[in-house]
């Protein structure tokens with residue numbers, strides 16, 4: 001029927017930007033409905049505009065006409081569209097109030113997401129605390145720090161153990177597990193820590209976590225109030241500093257000297273700190289071992305002040321000469337120490353399995369916190385890891401990687417002597433997974449990093465770990481995750497990069 005009114009009919013608006021996917025598993029009419037609805041709600045299709053006819057839109061989008069009819073009918077039924085006899089289908093001229101509110105809220109929230117509005121104060125703190133550099137997620141190159149040698153991981157053994165568990169998993173592994181972790185794994189870790197690290201604990205004090213980063217998070221929730229002061233090592237681990245800052249704690253940098261954390265300066269600066277974060281076996285990133293007298297001083301301060309000590313024992317398996325350094329936890333008589341370890345260095349980081357050993361009096365609280373956060377770590381992975389340890393594969397892998405890393409360190413020191421003489425000083429170390437390449441005083445290590453990156457070399461500037469730029473900068477050179485050929489090529493490229501510094 002021809003249009004009877006004198007009003008001119010507006011041309012239909014073109015419908016663009018609709019991503020319909022035949023393989024999405026969602027019916028096309030539903031995708032079309034959702035797309036049009038969203039466009040109306042966010043104001044891309046304004047009230048009163050005319051939509052193309054079902055036939056035209058079907059042709060434009062290369063879909064069946066019925067698909068368009070179904071989508072239009074649904075939108076008509078819900079009041080988003082209205083049909084006008086003889087002139088087609090329109091976006092409802094007067095959208096119901098609650099829809100308009102949704103629309104304006106969506107506009108606002110799109111903006112506020114940009115501006116960070118609507119965040120809690122903790123959200124703001126977290127948003128302002130970035131720890132990882134973009135390269136952390138890319139394929140590693142020489143000299144990514146702290147990276148294990150993945151290529152010698154016993155994947156065959158791991159997959160055999162994994163298959164064995166998956167073929168007929170016991171029912172307890174498929175339900176909700178103990179948030180403290182899989183008991184047999186906690187038992188083997190308790191005996192491993194007792195024998196190898198001098199940690200004194202019962203299995204029930206061992207709480208499995210998703211990597212040591214989660215220990216930092218739980219500790220901030222359970223032991224710290226906003227504004228509490230925390231000692232952190234300077235230089236120190238950005239992951240720890242960030243976790244404390246992100247929780248609203250006040251971070252007090254405490255310098256590290258040749259004996260480890262300078263306790264006297266810590267006490268002078270922040271005598272009542274509630275917690276001290278330390279890496280006593282192998283200070284990160286300087287590699288210093290905290291002396292016995294400093295350890296006793298730290299424990300004495302913590303006991304007198306009723307403060308906590310968080311011991312991060314992240315890579316102590318890698319000691320190449322002399323006896324292993326026992327953990328600080330083993331010296332603690334006052335239940336002040338929370339000990340944290342991880343499989344990120346000994347196995348691989350994406351496993352996301354670590355453990356903490358907490359004083360008996362904290363066990364229930366930590367387990368309750370873990371249950372509320374995410375109910376606990378996946379049971380089957382823990383069972384596979386327990387088998388891996390019980391059957392001796394873990395110890396074997398540590399022995400293999402330890403001797404490989406000793407060789408790789410030697411290779412780095414030798415090729416640095418050959419290629420980097422006069423540009424950077426690289427001294428060997430009896431432990432750890434990376435070495436510090438010292439630059440001459442006054443050389444900006446962040447500039448050195450950028451130049452290195454242009455030559456396809458990855459190296460973290462030492463100043464990243466400091467609160468104030470150090471007098472002498474350097475680059476942290478990981479030697480464990482790349483082979484000797486990559487190390488040799490890496491020092492050559494690094495030399496080219498650094499020679500343009502003059």
Ligand SMILES: Cc1ncc(COP(=O)(O)O)c(C=O)c1O
Nearest residue numbers: 146211212213237284314342344
């Ligand atoms: C000082 C320190 N602690 C802990 C870790 C390991 O963290 P996670 O167990 O969360 O992988 C690292 C890794 O780089 C580290 O450098």
